[in-house]
Amino acid sequence: MEIFKWLNSQLLRMDWLSELVKILVENIFQLETSKQLGASVHFFIYDVIKIFILLSVLIFVISWIQSYFPPERTKKILGNMTGIKAKLMGALLGTITPFCSCSSIPLFIGFTNAGLPIGVTFAFLISSPLVDLASVILLASIFNWPIAIAYVITGIILAVIGGVIISNAQMEKYIEGFVLKNKMASIEPEKLSPEERYRYALDQVQDVFKRVWPYVLIGVGIGALIHNWIPESFITGMIGKNHWWSVLVATLMGVPMYADIFGTLPIAEALVNKGVGLGTALAFMMAVTALSLPSLIMLKKVVKTPLLVLFTGIVTAGIIIIGYLFNSFDYLFI
Amino acid sequence: MEVKILGTGCPKCKKLTEVTEQAAKELGIEISIEKVTDLEKIISYSVMSTPALVVNGVLKVAGRIPSIDDLKKMLV
Numbered sequence: 001m002e003i004f005k006w007l008n009s010q011l012l013r014m015d016w017l018s019e020l021v022k023i024l025v026e027n028i029f030q031l032e033t034s035k036q037l038g039a040s041v042h043f044f045i046y047d048v049i050k051i052f053i054l055l056s057v058l059i060f061v062i063s064w065i066q067s068y069f070p071p072e073r074t075k076k077i078l079g080n081m082t083g084i085k086a087k088l089m090g091a092l093l094g095t096i097t098p099f100c101s102c103s104s105i106p107l108f109i110g111f112t113n114a115g116l117p118i119g120v121t122f123a124f125l126i127s128s129p130l131v132d133l134a135s136v137i138l139l140a141s142i143f144n145w146p147i148a149i150a151y152v153i154t155g156i157i158l159a160v161i162g163g164v165i166i167s168n169a170q171m172e173k174y175i176e177g178f179v180l181k182n183k184m185a186s187i188e189p190e191k192l193s194p195e196e197r198y199r200y201a202l203d204q205v206q207d208v209f210k211r212v213w214p215y216v217l218i219g220v221g222i223g224a225l226i227h228n229w230i231p232e233s234f235i236t237g238m239i240g241k242n243h244w245w246s247v248l249v250a251t252l253m254g255v256p257m258y259a260d261i262f263g264t265l266p267i268a269e270a271l272v273n274k275g276v277g278l279g280t281a282l283a284f285m286m287a288v289t290a291l292s293l294p295s296l297i298m299l300k301k302v303v304k305t306p307l308l309v310l311f312t313g314i315v316t317a318g319i320i321i322i323g324y325l326f327n328s329f330d331y332l333f334i
Numbered sequence: 335m336e337v338k339i340l341g342t343g344c345p346k347c348k349k350l351t352e353v354t355e356q357a358a359k360e361l362g363i364e365i366s367i368e369k370v371t372d373l374e375k376i377i378s379y380s381v382m383s384t385p386a387l388v389v390n391g392v393l394k395v396a397g398r399i400p401s402i403d404d405l406k407k408m409l410v
Contacts, residue, residue: 110382
Protein backbone atom coordinates (compact mmCIF):
# COMPACT_ATOMS: atom_id res chain seq x y z
CA MET A 1 0.00 0.00 0.00
CA GLU A 2 2.83 2.37 0.89
CA ILE A 3 4.43 1.76 -2.49
CA PHE A 4 1.15 2.41 -4.24
CA LYS A 5 0.74 5.66 -2.32
CA TRP A 6 4.25 6.74 -3.21
CA LEU A 7 3.77 5.92 -6.91
CA ASN A 8 0.49 7.79 -6.88
CA SER A 9 1.91 10.95 -5.36
CA GLN A 10 5.17 10.96 -7.32
CA LEU A 11 4.10 9.65 -10.73
CA LEU A 12 0.50 10.79 -10.96
CA ARG A 13 0.35 13.87 -8.77
CA MET A 14 3.99 14.67 -9.37
CA ASP A 15 4.64 16.10 -5.94
CA TRP A 16 8.33 16.36 -6.87
CA LEU A 17 7.38 18.73 -9.69
CA SER A 18 5.28 20.82 -7.35
CA GLU A 19 8.30 21.17 -5.04
CA LEU A 20 10.62 22.01 -7.95
CA VAL A 21 8.27 24.68 -9.28
CA LYS A 22 7.96 26.07 -5.75
CA ILE A 23 11.72 26.48 -5.59
CA LEU A 24 11.69 28.12 -9.01
CA VAL A 25 8.90 30.55 -8.14
CA GLU A 26 10.31 31.46 -4.72
CA ASN A 27 14.00 31.71 -5.54
CA ILE A 28 14.13 32.81 -9.14
CA PHE A 29 10.92 34.83 -9.54
CA GLN A 30 11.18 35.99 -5.92
CA LEU A 31 7.47 35.43 -5.32
CA GLU A 32 5.99 33.91 -2.22
CA THR A 33 3.84 30.91 -3.01
CA SER A 34 1.70 31.63 0.02
CA LYS A 35 0.66 34.93 -1.54
CA GLN A 36 -1.85 35.43 -4.32
CA LEU A 37 0.47 36.15 -7.25
CA GLY A 38 3.04 33.53 -6.32
CA ALA A 39 0.34 30.91 -5.84
CA SER A 40 -1.16 31.62 -9.28
CA VAL A 41 2.23 31.45 -10.97
CA HIS A 42 2.97 28.19 -9.15
CA PHE A 43 -0.41 26.70 -10.11
CA PHE A 44 0.04 27.69 -13.74
CA ILE A 45 3.58 26.39 -14.26
CA TYR A 46 3.05 23.21 -12.23
CA ASP A 47 -0.26 22.30 -13.88
CA VAL A 48 0.90 23.04 -17.43
CA ILE A 49 4.04 20.92 -17.08
CA LYS A 50 2.20 18.14 -15.28
CA ILE A 51 -0.56 17.95 -17.88
CA PHE A 52 1.89 18.02 -20.77
CA ILE A 53 3.99 15.21 -19.29
CA LEU A 54 0.99 13.03 -18.47
CA LEU A 55 -0.61 13.78 -21.81
CA SER A 56 2.44 12.74 -23.82
CA VAL A 57 3.05 9.53 -21.91
CA LEU A 58 -0.61 8.56 -21.80
CA ILE A 59 -1.38 9.26 -25.43
CA PHE A 60 1.64 7.21 -26.42
CA VAL A 61 0.59 4.20 -24.35
CA ILE A 62 -3.05 4.44 -25.37
CA SER A 63 -2.26 4.84 -29.05
CA TRP A 64 -0.13 1.73 -28.81
CA ILE A 65 -3.12 -0.19 -27.41
CA GLN A 66 -5.35 1.51 -29.96
CA SER A 67 -3.24 0.25 -32.84
CA TYR A 68 -4.55 -3.23 -32.00
CA PHE A 69 -8.13 -2.02 -32.42
CA PRO A 70 -8.42 -0.31 -35.80
CA PRO A 71 -12.02 0.58 -36.77
CA GLU A 72 -12.20 -2.44 -39.06
CA ARG A 73 -11.58 -4.75 -36.14
CA THR A 74 -13.95 -2.87 -33.83
CA LYS A 75 -16.62 -3.18 -36.50
CA LYS A 76 -16.06 -6.94 -36.69
CA ILE A 77 -16.21 -7.41 -32.92
CA LEU A 78 -19.42 -5.38 -32.66
CA GLY A 79 -20.99 -7.08 -35.67
CA ASN A 80 -20.92 -10.41 -33.86
CA MET A 81 -22.92 -9.16 -30.89
CA THR A 82 -26.50 -8.20 -30.23
CA GLY A 83 -28.66 -6.45 -27.66
CA ILE A 84 -27.37 -4.76 -24.55
CA LYS A 85 -24.12 -6.67 -24.75
CA ALA A 86 -23.36 -5.07 -28.11
CA LYS A 87 -24.10 -1.62 -26.70
CA LEU A 88 -21.88 -2.22 -23.69
CA MET A 89 -19.09 -3.45 -25.95
CA GLY A 90 -19.60 -0.40 -28.18
CA ALA A 91 -19.26 1.89 -25.17
CA LEU A 92 -16.16 0.03 -23.97
CA LEU A 93 -14.47 0.09 -27.36
CA GLY A 94 -15.30 3.78 -27.56
CA THR A 95 -12.94 4.37 -24.67
CA ILE A 96 -9.93 3.16 -26.63
CA THR A 97 -10.70 4.69 -30.00
CA PRO A 98 -9.89 8.10 -31.47
CA PHE A 99 -9.72 11.35 -29.57
CA CYS A 100 -10.63 13.58 -32.47
CA SER A 101 -14.17 14.36 -33.52
CA CYS A 102 -13.01 14.56 -37.14
CA SER A 103 -12.26 10.84 -37.10
CA SER A 104 -15.53 9.81 -35.50
CA ILE A 105 -17.68 10.67 -38.50
CA PRO A 106 -16.03 8.32 -41.05
CA LEU A 107 -16.25 5.75 -38.29
CA PHE A 108 -19.95 6.39 -37.84
CA ILE A 109 -20.47 5.96 -41.57
CA GLY A 110 -18.41 2.77 -41.66
CA PHE A 111 -20.30 1.19 -38.78
CA THR A 112 -23.74 2.17 -40.02
CA ASN A 113 -22.98 1.16 -43.57
CA ALA A 114 -21.83 -2.25 -42.39
CA GLY A 115 -25.25 -2.76 -40.84
CA LEU A 116 -24.35 -2.26 -37.18
CA PRO A 117 -27.48 -1.29 -35.23
CA ILE A 118 -27.76 2.45 -34.71
CA GLY A 119 -27.95 2.01 -30.92
CA VAL A 120 -24.56 0.31 -30.84
CA THR A 121 -22.97 2.98 -33.00
CA PHE A 122 -24.35 5.74 -30.77
CA ALA A 123 -23.20 3.97 -27.60
CA PHE A 124 -19.76 4.07 -29.18
CA LEU A 125 -20.15 7.68 -30.29
CA ILE A 126 -21.17 8.87 -26.82
CA SER A 127 -18.43 7.09 -24.91
CA SER A 128 -15.63 7.87 -27.34
CA PRO A 129 -15.08 11.55 -26.46
CA LEU A 130 -16.46 11.28 -22.93
CA VAL A 131 -14.41 8.47 -21.47
CA ASP A 132 -10.94 7.88 -22.70
CA LEU A 133 -8.18 6.28 -20.76
CA ALA A 134 -6.05 9.41 -20.76
CA SER A 135 -8.73 11.52 -19.14
CA VAL A 136 -9.36 8.86 -16.52
CA ILE A 137 -5.75 8.83 -15.42
CA LEU A 138 -5.66 12.63 -15.41
CA LEU A 139 -8.76 12.63 -13.23
CA ALA A 140 -7.00 10.27 -10.87
CA SER A 141 -4.01 12.60 -10.86
CA ILE A 142 -5.95 15.79 -10.22
CA PHE A 143 -8.67 14.39 -7.97
CA ASN A 144 -8.36 10.76 -6.87
CA TRP A 145 -8.94 7.18 -8.02
CA PRO A 146 -12.49 6.72 -6.66
CA ILE A 147 -13.61 9.79 -8.62
CA ALA A 148 -11.85 8.59 -11.76
CA ILE A 149 -13.42 5.15 -11.54
CA ALA A 150 -16.87 6.51 -10.77
CA TYR A 151 -16.49 8.83 -13.76
CA VAL A 152 -15.71 5.93 -16.11
CA ILE A 153 -18.56 3.81 -14.85
CA THR A 154 -21.16 6.58 -15.07
CA GLY A 155 -19.85 7.61 -18.51
CA ILE A 156 -20.19 4.07 -19.82
CA ILE A 157 -23.65 3.67 -18.30
CA LEU A 158 -24.69 6.93 -19.98
CA ALA A 159 -23.39 5.63 -23.33
CA VAL A 160 -25.23 2.31 -22.98
CA ILE A 161 -28.51 3.93 -21.91
CA GLY A 162 -28.19 6.47 -24.73
CA GLY A 163 -27.69 3.61 -27.17
CA VAL A 164 -30.72 1.74 -25.83
CA ILE A 165 -32.99 4.80 -26.04
CA ILE A 166 -31.87 5.65 -29.56
CA SER A 167 -32.34 2.10 -30.74
CA ASN A 168 -35.83 1.91 -29.19
CA ALA A 169 -36.80 5.22 -30.79
CA GLN A 170 -36.27 3.64 -34.23
CA MET A 171 -34.32 6.50 -35.65
CA GLU A 172 -32.86 4.69 -38.64
CA LYS A 173 -34.88 6.81 -41.04
CA TYR A 174 -33.06 9.90 -39.84
CA ILE A 175 -29.69 8.79 -41.14
CA GLU A 176 -28.61 10.65 -44.28
CA GLY A 177 -29.22 8.57 -47.40
CA PHE A 178 -25.68 8.56 -48.70
CA VAL A 179 -24.41 6.78 -45.59
CA LEU A 180 -26.24 3.61 -46.56
CA LYS A 181 -26.35 4.04 -50.33
CA ASN A 182 -23.20 2.36 -51.52
CA LYS A 183 -22.09 -0.74 -49.74
CA MET A 184 -18.55 -0.19 -48.50
CA ALA A 185 -16.08 -2.95 -49.11
CA SER A 186 -14.92 -4.67 -45.98
CA ILE A 187 -11.22 -4.09 -45.56
CA GLU A 188 -9.15 -6.56 -43.60
CA PRO A 189 -7.47 -4.92 -40.62
CA GLU A 190 -3.80 -4.28 -41.31
CA LYS A 191 -1.14 -6.29 -39.51
CA LEU A 192 1.31 -3.74 -38.14
CA SER A 193 4.91 -4.33 -37.22
CA PRO A 194 6.14 -3.10 -33.82
CA GLU A 195 7.97 -0.33 -35.62
CA GLU A 196 4.77 0.80 -37.32
CA ARG A 197 2.90 0.76 -34.02
CA TYR A 198 5.67 2.85 -32.46
CA ARG A 199 5.47 5.33 -35.34
CA TYR A 200 1.68 5.45 -35.09
CA ALA A 201 1.78 6.12 -31.36
CA LEU A 202 4.39 8.83 -31.81
CA ASP A 203 2.33 10.48 -34.56
CA GLN A 204 -0.70 10.42 -32.29
CA VAL A 205 1.21 12.14 -29.50
CA GLN A 206 2.37 14.86 -31.89
CA ASP A 207 -1.08 15.24 -33.37
CA VAL A 208 -2.90 15.45 -30.05
CA PHE A 209 -0.25 17.74 -28.60
CA LYS A 210 -0.49 20.16 -31.51
CA ARG A 211 -4.24 20.22 -31.24
CA VAL A 212 -4.66 20.60 -27.51
CA TRP A 213 -1.81 22.75 -26.23
CA PRO A 214 -3.70 26.05 -26.59
CA TYR A 215 -6.65 24.59 -24.69
CA VAL A 216 -4.38 23.40 -21.92
CA LEU A 217 -2.76 26.84 -21.58
CA ILE A 218 -6.14 28.61 -21.62
CA GLY A 219 -7.69 26.04 -19.29
CA VAL A 220 -4.89 26.24 -16.75
CA GLY A 221 -4.92 30.04 -17.08
CA ILE A 222 -8.61 30.17 -16.25
CA GLY A 223 -7.97 27.66 -13.48
CA ALA A 224 -5.28 29.91 -12.00
CA LEU A 225 -7.62 32.89 -12.19
CA ILE A 226 -10.41 31.03 -10.43
CA HIS A 227 -7.94 29.64 -7.95
CA ASN A 228 -6.55 32.88 -6.69
CA TRP A 229 -8.26 35.96 -8.10
CA ILE A 230 -11.96 35.47 -8.53
CA PRO A 231 -13.67 35.79 -5.13
CA GLU A 232 -15.12 32.56 -3.84
CA SER A 233 -18.44 34.23 -3.07
CA PHE A 234 -18.82 35.18 -6.73
CA ILE A 235 -18.38 31.60 -7.94
CA THR A 236 -20.42 29.92 -5.23
CA GLY A 237 -23.08 32.59 -5.76
CA MET A 238 -23.44 31.36 -9.35
CA ILE A 239 -22.85 27.64 -9.13
CA GLY A 240 -22.30 26.93 -5.46
CA LYS A 241 -23.38 23.87 -3.54
CA ASN A 242 -26.45 25.45 -2.03
CA HIS A 243 -28.20 26.24 -5.31
CA TRP A 244 -30.39 23.67 -6.99
CA TRP A 245 -29.58 25.09 -10.43
CA SER A 246 -25.78 24.78 -10.28
CA VAL A 247 -25.48 21.52 -12.25
CA LEU A 248 -28.00 22.73 -14.80
CA VAL A 249 -26.17 26.01 -15.40
CA ALA A 250 -22.74 24.35 -15.55
CA THR A 251 -23.96 21.77 -18.08
CA LEU A 252 -25.77 24.21 -20.33
CA MET A 253 -22.72 26.49 -20.31
CA GLY A 254 -20.47 23.59 -21.23
CA VAL A 255 -22.49 22.09 -24.08
CA PRO A 256 -21.74 24.57 -26.88
CA MET A 257 -18.12 25.04 -25.78
CA TYR A 258 -15.38 23.27 -27.59
CA ALA A 259 -12.30 22.44 -25.63
CA ASP A 260 -10.29 19.44 -24.87
CA ILE A 261 -10.71 17.43 -21.70
CA PHE A 262 -7.09 18.21 -20.86
CA GLY A 263 -7.94 21.90 -20.88
CA THR A 264 -11.15 21.50 -18.89
CA LEU A 265 -9.72 19.45 -16.05
CA PRO A 266 -7.73 22.28 -14.46
CA ILE A 267 -10.88 24.44 -14.54
CA ALA A 268 -12.85 21.70 -12.83
CA GLU A 269 -10.07 21.34 -10.28
CA ALA A 270 -10.08 25.05 -9.46
CA LEU A 271 -13.88 25.11 -9.25
CA VAL A 272 -13.92 22.28 -6.71
CA ASN A 273 -11.23 24.03 -4.66
CA LYS A 274 -13.46 27.10 -4.61
CA GLY A 275 -16.33 25.22 -3.04
CA VAL A 276 -18.22 24.21 -6.16
CA GLY A 277 -19.83 20.78 -5.91
CA LEU A 278 -17.89 17.90 -7.41
CA GLY A 279 -20.88 16.93 -9.55
CA THR A 280 -21.23 20.47 -10.86
CA ALA A 281 -17.56 20.59 -11.89
CA LEU A 282 -17.69 17.14 -13.48
CA ALA A 283 -20.93 17.96 -15.32
CA PHE A 284 -19.27 21.05 -16.76
CA MET A 285 -16.29 18.99 -17.84
CA MET A 286 -18.40 16.24 -19.38
CA ALA A 287 -20.58 18.75 -21.23
CA VAL A 288 -17.58 20.51 -22.73
CA THR A 289 -15.97 17.28 -23.92
CA ALA A 290 -18.97 15.20 -24.96
CA LEU A 291 -20.84 17.85 -26.90
CA SER A 292 -19.73 20.92 -28.76
CA LEU A 293 -20.99 23.02 -31.63
CA PRO A 294 -18.24 21.88 -34.03
CA SER A 295 -18.87 18.19 -33.34
CA LEU A 296 -22.62 18.64 -33.71
CA ILE A 297 -22.08 20.39 -37.03
CA MET A 298 -19.96 17.43 -38.15
CA LEU A 299 -22.62 14.98 -37.03
CA LYS A 300 -25.29 16.96 -38.84
CA LYS A 301 -23.67 15.89 -42.12
CA VAL A 302 -24.62 12.27 -41.50
CA VAL A 303 -27.81 12.41 -39.44
CA LYS A 304 -31.00 14.44 -39.76
CA THR A 305 -32.23 16.94 -37.18
CA PRO A 306 -34.59 14.70 -35.12
CA LEU A 307 -31.84 12.19 -34.42
CA LEU A 308 -29.34 14.96 -33.72
CA VAL A 309 -31.75 16.56 -31.26
CA LEU A 310 -32.45 13.24 -29.55
CA PHE A 311 -28.72 12.52 -29.26
CA THR A 312 -27.96 15.96 -27.84
CA GLY A 313 -30.95 15.74 -25.49
CA ILE A 314 -30.00 12.32 -24.11
CA VAL A 315 -26.39 13.25 -23.53
CA THR A 316 -27.27 16.60 -21.92
CA ALA A 317 -29.90 15.03 -19.66
CA GLY A 318 -27.52 12.21 -18.76
CA ILE A 319 -24.76 14.63 -17.79
CA ILE A 320 -27.16 16.64 -15.63
CA ILE A 321 -28.28 13.48 -13.83
CA ILE A 322 -24.67 12.37 -13.32
CA GLY A 323 -23.86 15.84 -11.96
CA TYR A 324 -26.66 15.68 -9.37
CA LEU A 325 -25.65 12.13 -8.41
CA PHE A 326 -22.04 13.15 -7.82
CA ASN A 327 -23.18 16.16 -5.81
CA SER A 328 -25.44 14.01 -3.62
CA PHE A 329 -22.80 11.41 -2.97
CA ASP A 330 -19.69 13.60 -2.93
CA TYR A 331 -19.01 12.68 0.70
CA LEU A 332 -18.00 9.27 -0.66
CA PHE A 333 -15.29 10.77 -2.82
CA ILE A 334 -13.70 13.75 -1.12
CA MET B 335 0.85 9.13 -61.20
CA GLU B 336 -2.39 10.06 -59.56
CA VAL B 337 -2.33 10.34 -55.80
CA LYS B 338 -5.29 11.14 -53.59
CA ILE B 339 -5.16 12.06 -49.93
CA LEU B 340 -8.44 11.38 -48.18
CA GLY B 341 -9.29 13.27 -45.04
CA THR B 342 -11.61 15.86 -43.58
CA GLY B 343 -8.83 18.37 -43.01
CA CYS B 344 -7.18 17.14 -39.85
CA PRO B 345 -3.53 18.07 -39.21
CA LYS B 346 -2.48 14.50 -40.00
CA CYS B 347 -3.81 14.83 -43.55
CA LYS B 348 -1.47 17.76 -44.10
CA LYS B 349 1.42 15.78 -42.73
CA LEU B 350 0.64 12.82 -44.98
CA THR B 351 0.57 15.17 -47.97
CA GLU B 352 3.96 16.57 -47.05
CA VAL B 353 5.58 13.18 -46.57
CA THR B 354 4.09 11.88 -49.82
CA GLU B 355 5.45 14.86 -51.72
CA GLN B 356 8.85 14.27 -50.22
CA ALA B 357 8.80 10.56 -51.06
CA ALA B 358 7.93 11.37 -54.67
CA LYS B 359 10.72 13.92 -54.83
CA GLU B 360 13.26 11.46 -53.49
CA LEU B 361 12.09 8.89 -56.02
CA GLY B 362 12.28 11.50 -58.75
CA ILE B 363 8.77 10.86 -60.03
CA GLU B 364 6.01 13.23 -61.02
CA ILE B 365 2.81 12.94 -59.05
CA SER B 366 -0.37 14.94 -58.92
CA ILE B 367 -1.90 15.16 -55.46
CA GLU B 368 -5.58 15.66 -55.03
CA LYS B 369 -7.04 16.28 -51.60
CA VAL B 370 -10.40 14.62 -51.10
CA THR B 371 -12.34 16.18 -48.25
CA ASP B 372 -15.89 15.28 -49.27
CA LEU B 373 -17.30 12.63 -46.94
CA GLU B 374 -19.25 10.86 -49.66
CA LYS B 375 -16.17 10.51 -51.82
CA ILE B 376 -14.04 9.41 -48.88
CA ILE B 377 -16.36 6.56 -47.99
CA SER B 378 -16.52 5.47 -51.63
CA TYR B 379 -13.03 4.11 -50.95
CA SER B 380 -14.40 2.14 -47.97
CA VAL B 381 -12.17 4.10 -45.63
CA MET B 382 -13.12 4.34 -41.96
CA SER B 383 -10.14 6.16 -40.62
CA THR B 384 -8.35 9.10 -42.10
CA PRO B 385 -5.91 10.18 -43.40
CA ALA B 386 -5.79 7.67 -46.23
CA LEU B 387 -3.66 7.38 -49.33
CA VAL B 388 -4.97 6.28 -52.72
CA VAL B 389 -2.50 5.68 -55.56
CA ASN B 390 -3.92 5.29 -59.06
CA GLY B 391 -7.30 4.40 -57.63
CA VAL B 392 -5.99 1.80 -55.18
CA LEU B 393 -6.22 2.30 -51.43
CA LYS B 394 -2.73 1.94 -49.97
CA VAL B 395 -3.02 2.94 -46.34
CA ALA B 396 -5.66 4.32 -43.97
CA GLY B 397 -5.59 5.78 -40.49
CA ARG B 398 -1.88 6.28 -40.12
CA ILE B 399 1.11 7.99 -41.67
CA PRO B 400 3.61 5.46 -43.02
CA SER B 401 7.36 5.96 -42.92
CA ILE B 402 8.93 7.59 -45.93
CA ASP B 403 10.50 4.28 -47.01
CA ASP B 404 7.14 2.53 -46.94
CA LEU B 405 5.61 5.43 -48.85
CA LYS B 406 8.22 5.05 -51.57
CA LYS B 407 7.21 1.41 -51.98
CA MET B 408 3.57 2.45 -52.25
CA LEU B 409 4.34 4.96 -54.96
CA VAL B 410 6.25 2.61 -57.25
